[in-house]
Amino acid sequence: MAQKIIAFDADDTLWHNEPYFDEAQERFCALFQDYASSQEILGLILNHQVKNLPLYGFGIKAFTLSMIETALNLTEHTISGKGIEKIIAIGKDLLEKPVELLPDVETVLQELKGKYKLVVATKGDLKDQHRKLHDSNLGVYFHHIEVLSDKTELDYTKMLNRLDCQPKDFVMIGNSLKSDVLPVLNIGGTGVHIPYHTTWEYEKIDFEVKHENFIALTNIKEVLNIL
Structure with a gap:
């Protein structure tokens, strides 16, 4: 890739x-x-x-x-x-909840840093997400931080314009098919799904995703096998 x-x-x-x-x-x-x-x-x-x-x-x-x-x-x-x-x-x-990293996250970021431009693209409160990024000590790995009001096709398109990136050159990795995968596929990017054991009801979908740019993994370490 x-x-x-x-x-x-x-x-x-x-x-x-x-x-x-x-x-x-x-x-x-x-x-x-x-x-x-x-x-x-x-x-x-x-x-x-x-x-x-x-x-x-x-x-x-x-x-x-x-x-x-x-x-x-x-x-x-x-x-x-x-x-x-x-x-x-x-x-x-x-x-005030502590930030607890998921397994292998930092290992993957260490491996990817320098090879790709790494970005955080998330929803939520701006101040809270910046706090969690700071407390996680992961900020050093990322070139850019985006706290989006939503994750629609338009939101991703605007973000890619700010990053001067074409959709075909963009990969989004996340646990939500609805927010992290489908909109990215629809604009021509690659969507990688890594499921989490529990999902907010709002983020659930009731159909199977089939797309040539869709990749389903079981854990974040498998990202290294596709990049």
């Missing part, structure tokens, strides 16, 4: 992330277990998150606001200030 730019998703590709959100939602469900079942509560949170994406985007702060809106619904707007405070505490705890 002769691609010039290799981009990595961050959350659940370079480091663990989704399990922290799962834990936060469990805490939230415990707070409101007298109002609805966990399944119903999780459905409400997801509905608010999806509805709020055009306003809040992705990330912990948006998730926290969606939890607060869910609490207002569940309690019919009778939740106390103390109750809101407990929800905010869940969000703050998420923002």
Whole structure:
């Protein structure tokens, strides 16, 4: 492969992330277990998150606001200030979670650095993603950091224009078929999928990806076999 730019998703590709959100939602469900079942509560949170994406985007702060809106619904707007405070505490705890790298991530980056222009292309809160990159000590490997408001075909096209890169010279590696693979394939790039053991409902798709530029791997170390 002769691609010039290799981009990595961050959350659940370079480091663990989704399990922290799962834990936060469990805490939230415990707070409101007298109002609805966990399944119903999780459905409400997801509905608010999806509805709020055009306003809040992705990330912990948006998730926290969606939890607060869910609490207002569940309690019919009778939740106390103390109750809101407990929800905010869940969000703050998420923002202070340690960064735990996934296996072999740094080994792969060490091998690729200098051979390709490496990029981080991720969604979420700008400040939080920069914090995680700093705490991970991975910043030294990357030429460019992009925290995108979304990962649509247009978002990738704009990023590649900023990087002066043609889609055919671009590889995107990530755990989400919906965000990291499909849009990149649609603009003419190469999409590499490395699954994570748990996936946010919003990022799931219900069909098989078939494309000549699609590569499915089982772990990040296998990236070295295709580049």
